[in-house]
Amino acid sequence: MPSQPKPVNRLRTALFVFSVPAFTVLYTLFSIAFVRLIPYQKRFAYLTIWSRMVIWLAKTCCGIRYQFHGMDQLPKDQPYVVIAKHQSQWETFHLVNVLQPISIVCKKELLKTPLGIGYGISLLQPIAINRDDPRKALKDIQNQGLARLRDDNMPVLIFPEGTRTPVDSKGKYARSGAALAIAANVPVIFATHNAGYFWPSKGFDKFAGTIDVHFSEPVSSHGKTALELTREAEEWIESHLPSPRYR
Structure with a gap:
């Protein structure tokens, strides 16, 4: 991690940690009465205001900037599956924004997150799975995922x-x-990043710098086994992990 003065870093992180729940409470109180009544496309855009604000607070309070690479390669006329690296909370907030509307596979426990966050997630049509039951989780991903891709034309x-x-x-x-x-016979996009350097998976501190997010070209799933395609995803994601750029 960078050699940033610890007291300054702690103060900036503390400001962020205080600001997020304060904004969340106000946003929830303002939204909860009517948000379910909004048509889905507009609801998605409205609800993700919250995650955009979290990203903005991380940038303003902690100096966490970001840059996307390869977004011009994303399919515009068909649904697809994004297989992404998971290092931080940052990418769960921001990938949903830049790829919206999109259905995210998540653990069911997230739907119980307090301050209205879990309720908001439930309104985004996620594929919420029980990780304690792998067979049912796989079945839910297949059944609900096919519905999102084929019926809703949603990544x-x-x-x-x-x-x-x-x-x-x-x-x-x-x-x-x-x-x-x-x-579903749809292409796959691989996504990799270095968010964990700046917003670590554990610990209190967050660090100033630029998160680089890289998207692959669309990769065909036709004629491949799940094992082959998964290995291809793993090799691309791990080999394209960017080095951190601290500030």
Whole structure:
């Protein structure tokens, strides 16, 4: 991690940690009475104001900037599956924004997050799974994922490692995202980043710098097994992890 003066870093992080729940409470109180009544497309855009504000607060309070690479390669005329690296909370907030509307595969516990956050997530049509029951989780990803891709023409975002992994490490890549893309016969986008250096998966401090997010070209799922496509995703994601750019 960078050699930033610790008292200054702690103060900036504390300001961020205080500001997020304060904004969340006000946003929830203002929104909860009517947000369910908004049509889905507009609801998605409205609800993700919250995550955009979190990203803005992280930038303003902690100096966490970001840059996207390869967004021009994303398919514009068909749904797809995004298989992404999971290092931090940052990418869960921001990928949903830049790829919206998109259905994210997440653990069911997130729907119980307080301050109205869980309720807001539930209104975004996520694929919420029970990680304690892997067979049912895989079935839910397949069934609900196919509905999002085919019926709703909506991309699906999945973190194959299942949980946040510290920088310089990786989790086991699950095959569910690849299997879904193969079943739906849609392309896959690989996404990698270095958010964990600036917004670590554990600990209090956050660090100033620029998060680089890289998207691959669309990768065909046709004629591949889930194992082959998952290995391809893992190799691309891990080999394209950007080095941190601290400020």
